[in-house]
Amino acid sequence: MIQLLTPSHWKDYELIDCGNFEKLERFGQVILIRPEPQAVWSKQLPESEWQKLHHIRFKGRSATAGDWVKKNLKTPDRWHIEYKNNDVAIKFRLALTSFKHLGIFPEQAVNWDYISENVKRFKTPKPKVLNLFAYTGGASLIAQAAGADTTHVDSIKQVVSWANENQELSGLKDIRWVVEDALKFVKREIKRGKKYNGIILDPPAYGHGPNGEKWKLEDHINEMINDVVQLLDPTEHFLILNTYSLGFSSVIVENLIRGAYPLVQNLEIGELYLQATAGSKLPLGVFGKFYKI
Structure with missing residues (x-):
């Protein structure tokens, strides 16, 4: 469904x-x-x-x-705002950028709730969470506040610095900051034999790595998801794949996940939206997510 x-x-x-x-x-x-x-x-x-x-x-x-x-x-x-759910509270510094963004995507709060819920119920002490294409760190902050050992990866140094400001503003510490191309980082972690209990993927439609690497969602997402599932802890884990692209549907996301991880349990797919007070629903991306405990 x-x-x-x-x-x-x-x-x-x-x-x-x-x-x-x-x-x-x-x-x-x-x-x-x-x-x-x-x-x-x-x-x-x-x-x-x-x-x-x-x-x-x-x-x-x-x-x-x-x-x-x-x-x-x-x-x-x-200026500053706060997000609080049943488990944790975090704060953000917002800013007017020339690209119309403010440093936060409010619809992602749905995924933040999923992250904190899963981190809290894992039996693993200090579960490891990897946030890829992590932007200003909403998902990283939530994971860390819920008790995870969090690694935050983004290719743009300025937004990683912004995420660190949000960490300090939220009264948190010890998030691991990595400025690198996400696909390169994942491949290196596979070689190192690393495992994570939680992985968050929120890739852009287009992007660039710190050394000029090119990212195009439809060209690279299949390779990325097939690599990323190799980093999942087999005992207990969750994974979130969120995409914002006019050409992507939740069925595409489902096919990507099932193709990369046939043993998937508790898979949910769907669409994120914001409900306007005036009545309209604004669609803002499709997701696939699953967990094992």
């Missing part, structure tokens, strides 16, 4: 409305308008309400970059 899942614990985040290729969101006390290519339908709220509510709006200068326009210059460029 294909599941549709949306976060249930957010207090510092709210999708207010989405449509006409935009979304109106609240992060803490700051309300923003950003582009959203998935929102091909009409807005539920009138444009006048969007204009009244928002503090900052992103306006693109090109297909990949743009500027933030503030209604009030006192609105901060950086």
Whole structure:
């Protein structure tokens, strides 16, 4: 069965409305308008309400970059928010980047809950968790806060530094930071005979490694998932594969996982979405995940 899942614990985040290729969101006390290519339908709220509510709006200068326009210059460029579920609490530093991102993908809270739940119920003391394409570290923070020995891998040094700021902000320590191409790191860990109780994969559609390595999701994800499953601890484990690509479906993710790991148990596949207060559902990626305890 294909599941549709949306976060249930957010207090510092709210999708207010989405449509006409935009979304109106609240992060803490700051309300923003950003582009959203998935929102091909009409807005539920009138444009006048969007204009009244928002503090900052992103306006693109090109297909990949743009500027933030503030209604009030006192609105901060950086601020903090918290995420708390039934197991742990973590904090993030948000920032207005020229790529329309803020340093967090709120829909990933569904996967964060899965991570903390599994880490907490493992019998293995200090289970090892590997977070690949780890960005600013939401999944890494959750795993570490739940009691894991966490390794965080991303190819961009600046976002790994950002993740370290989030670690300090959350009152955590001892996450292992690795700035490297994820596929190269995985192959090296296989040669070393390493095993992990939890593995999180959230690859981009396109990307580059620190030495110019090229990543294209449809070209490399099959190789990656076949390599990654070799790192799973056979006794107890979980794995999450999350993709954000207009061309990918949850059935593709299911085929990838079953092909790479025929002995999979407790497999769930589906789609992540954010529920707008105004009524629409915003789809934001497909996932496959499984565990063994």
